[in-house]
Amino acid sequence: MDVKNAFLNGDLKKKVYMKLPQDILVLLISLGFTSNPHENAIFIRKSERVLLLLYVDDMIITGDDVDGISDLKASLHRTFEMKDLGSLSYFLGLEVISTNDGIYLSQAKYASDLLARTGITDSRTESTPLEPNVRFTPIDGTVLDNLTLYRQLVGGLIYLSVTRPDIAYPVHVLSQFLSAPRTTHYAAVLRIFRYIKGTLFHGLYFSAHSSLSFQAYSDADWASDPTDRRSTTGYCLFLGDALISWRAKKQTFTAHSSTEAEYRALADTTTEVISVRWLLEDLGAPQSLMIGFLMSSPTDVFCDNRSAIQIAHNDVFRERTKHIEINCHFVPQRILIDVVHLITVGTQDQTADIFTKAHHPTRFRTLLSKLKLVSLAPT
Structure with a gap:
C-alpha cells in the first residue's frame, strides 16, 4: 500500500493554515492493532492473524486472514488517500519473488544501478569481495580527489x-x-563491485518448508584492526535454514586476549538472540516447549573458543576476567534461565567466520554455502 502525501520544498511567502490528517497510528490502534514492543514498525492484530509493516508512507500487509486484510484496506481507504499496489514484488529497492515453496529476496536492480555509478565498463570480476590478509589503515595510499563518490558508493553498499x-x-x-578515504580504500571498494558484478542475482531465500528451530553462530577476530588493535565481532542467526540476522562490528574496547574478544562477541550475539526470540514470540513462533507446562527451549549458540564457553559456565573462571566490563556477564544468567545453550564448534564449521575476516576463494565459497545464499535468474 502506498500512502499519497505531499512534500513542500519551497520557501513560503505567506502564512499557510493546514488541517493535520488523522495520525495513522491512532487509526491502527482503533482497528485493534498493537504496536510491537520489540519492533515499532510492526503492528499486529492477533485475533485475525494480520500483520502490518509500516515504513514512512508505505506499508506492507500480510497474514492468513483474507477477509481481515480486505476489511483493513477498506478502513484505510476511507481515512487516507492510498493506492493498493497489489502483491509485494518491489519495495525500497528490495525485489521479492514469491512462490508456493518460499520467498526470494534480492537487490539486483539496486546493485546494477550502483555498478553504473562506479564507471566500471570491462567484464572482469572477482571471486571474493576482499583480498585476504590485507589490513587497511588511515594513512594508506594518497588522499582521494572525489571524497563524495567514495561516500556515496560505500553508503550504497551498506x-x-x-x-x-x-x-x-x-x-x-x-x-x-x-571521513578521509584514500586511494587504496577506493580500490578495495571497486573490488567489491567487481565481485558484485559476477554475483548480481545473489539473494536470500526463505523456504516455506523450513523448520522454526532457532540457532546462532558467534565469532571474533582478535586484535584485527592494525590501527587500534580492537577486535571484530561477527555473528549470524538462522531460523531453520533461513539466515535472518547477521553483523560484522568492531568491538568498543581493545581485548586483552582472544578469549576476551570471543566472550564479548558472545555477549553481542546473546543480546541479538534475546531480541529475536521476543520478536518470534510476538509473531506466534515462541521458542518454547509444551511439556506438561510451558518451558523455555534454549537457543543453540555455536562458538569455536572453548575458553570463552568455560568462562560463561564457570564462576571460578569468571573471577579471573574482572577486567571485562560487567554487562558481558549477563551471558551466564541467560544460560541459567535456558535462553541460550553454548555449543563448541570447530573453526572450519564456524559460519560466522565470514563476518570477521577476508578469506581465500575456496574457504569463502564454503562459508557462503552455509549462509544459504542463492542466485536466481530474473523471471
Whole structure:
C-alpha cells in the first residue's frame, strides 16, 4: 500500500493554515492493532492473524486472514488517500519473488544501478569481495580527489548488504574510512563491485518448508584492526535454514586476549538472540516447549573458543576476567534461565567466520554455502 502525501520544498511567502490528517497510528490502534514492543514498525492484530509493516508512507500487509486484510484496506481507504499496489514484488529497492515453496529476496536492480555509478565498463570480476590478509589503515595510499563518490558508493553498499551478507565484512571495514578515504580504500571498494558484478542475482531465500528451530553462530577476530588493535565481532542467526540476522562490528574496547574478544562477541550475539526470540514470540513462533507446562527451549549458540564457553559456565573462571566490563556477564544468567545453550564448534564449521575476516576463494565459497545464499535468474 502506498500512502499519497505531499512534500513542500519551497520557501513560503505567506502564512499557510493546514488541517493535520488523522495520525495513522491512532487509526491502527482503533482497528485493534498493537504496536510491537520489540519492533515499532510492526503492528499486529492477533485475533485475525494480520500483520502490518509500516515504513514512512508505505506499508506492507500480510497474514492468513483474507477477509481481515480486505476489511483493513477498506478502513484505510476511507481515512487516507492510498493506492493498493497489489502483491509485494518491489519495495525500497528490495525485489521479492514469491512462490508456493518460499520467498526470494534480492537487490539486483539496486546493485546494477550502483555498478553504473562506479564507471566500471570491462567484464572482469572477482571471486571474493576482499583480498585476504590485507589490513587497511588511515594513512594508506594518497588522499582521494572525489571524497563524495567514495561516500556515496560505500553508503550504497551498506544498504545493499540488507540482502547480501557476503559483503557485510568488507563493507564494515571500508566504511571506517568515510571521513578521509584514500586511494587504496577506493580500490578495495571497486573490488567489491567487481565481485558484485559476477554475483548480481545473489539473494536470500526463505523456504516455506523450513523448520522454526532457532540457532546462532558467534565469532571474533582478535586484535584485527592494525590501527587500534580492537577486535571484530561477527555473528549470524538462522531460523531453520533461513539466515535472518547477521553483523560484522568492531568491538568498543581493545581485548586483552582472544578469549576476551570471543566472550564479548558472545555477549553481542546473546543480546541479538534475546531480541529475536521476543520478536518470534510476538509473531506466534515462541521458542518454547509444551511439556506438561510451558518451558523455555534454549537457543543453540555455536562458538569455536572453548575458553570463552568455560568462562560463561564457570564462576571460578569468571573471577579471573574482572577486567571485562560487567554487562558481558549477563551471558551466564541467560544460560541459567535456558535462553541460550553454548555449543563448541570447530573453526572450519564456524559460519560466522565470514563476518570477521577476508578469506581465500575456496574457504569463502564454503562459508557462503552455509549462509544459504542463492542466485536466481530474473523471471
